[in-house]
Amino acid sequence: xxxxxxxxxxxxxxxxxxxxxxxxxxxxxxxxxxxxVQYPGEGLQLLxxxxxxxxKGSNKGFEATYRKETTSFHLEKGSVQxxxxxxYFCALSERGNQFYFGTGTSLTVIP
Amino acid sequence: xxAVSQTPKYLVTQMGNDKSIKCEQxxxxxxxxxxxxxxxxxxxxMFSYNNKELIINETVPNRFSPKSPDKAHLxxxxNSLExxxxxxYFCASSLTSGxETQYFGPGTRLLVL
Numbered sequence: 001x002x003x004x005x006x007x008x009x010x011x012x013x014x015x016x017x018x019x020x021x022x023x024x025x026x027x028x029x030x031x032x033x034x035x036x037v038q039y040p041g042e043g044l045q046l047l048x049x050x051x052x053x054x055x056k057g058s059n060k061g062f063e064a065t066y067r068k069e070t071t072s073f074h075l076e077k078g079s080v081q082x083x084x085x086x087x088y089f090c091a092l093s094e095r096g097n098q099f100y101f102g103t104g105t106s107l108t109v110i111p
Numbered sequence: 112x113x114a115v116s117q118t119p120k121y122l123v124t125q126m127g128n129d130k131s132i133k134c135e136q137x138x139x140x141x142x143x144x145x146x147x148x149x150x151x152x153x154x155x156x157m158f159s160y161n162n163k164e165l166i167i168n169e170t171v172p173n174r175f176s177p178k179s180p181d182k183a184h185l186x187x188x189x190n191s192l193e194x195x196x197x198x199x200y201f202c203a204s205s206l207t208s209g210x211e212t213q214y215f216g217p218g219t220r221l222l223v224l
Binding site for chain 1: 115144151152153154156159167201203208211212213214215216217218
């Protein structure tokens with residue numbers, strides 16, 4: 001069945017450090033891939049998405065590239081800020097099927 | 112305007128009580144969801160409705176009963192609350208079922224004493 005595996009947290013970085021959060025997936029077809037972010041005390045918000053292989057999603061300085069050959073959708077940001085502290089969820093969905101969320105990776109950025 | 116709203120935001124209640132959480136979306140979406148998020152932030156889908164019809168019903172105790180009076184509303188009723196029901200419950204909606212982006216409500220923090 002479909003599933004998403006993302007790196008365990010928590011992750012703690014200094015401001016302006018480079019961020020990578022790994023995400024790999026298993027799917028029977030050609031899923032769409034998503035990164036959602038949950039700020040403290042809030043619901044999940046879509047951060048970025050990619051709907052086909054080699055697509056790059058980007059938003060707020062974050063990027064992720066849909067890699068079919070490695071079944072990955074790693075999240076990256078070149079220079080994190082304190083305001084990026086949140087929990088990040090990788091997710092996939094195939095048409096007609098439900099969403100599958102990863103377990104979430106907590107990021108704390110310290111000044 | 113709030114796209115997906117939930118009430119109440121906080122709910123503290125005694126074991127054994129019955130409670131309801133309401134969800135409304137004003138996005139014109141066909142599909143709505145209920146998720147449970149535990150203390151470790153693990154997010155688990157509970158139910159999904161498409162145009163008022165149940166399409167996903169994960170392994171959830173039958174004390175939990177969703178009700179969709181129309182496609183803009185999906186309420187969650189919980190009978191005989193237990194300590195383990197304490198969690199944050201999120202409602203979400205999407206244009207259709209499947210690979211569409213989901214839009215989440217702010218969550219309802221349930222604490223069962």
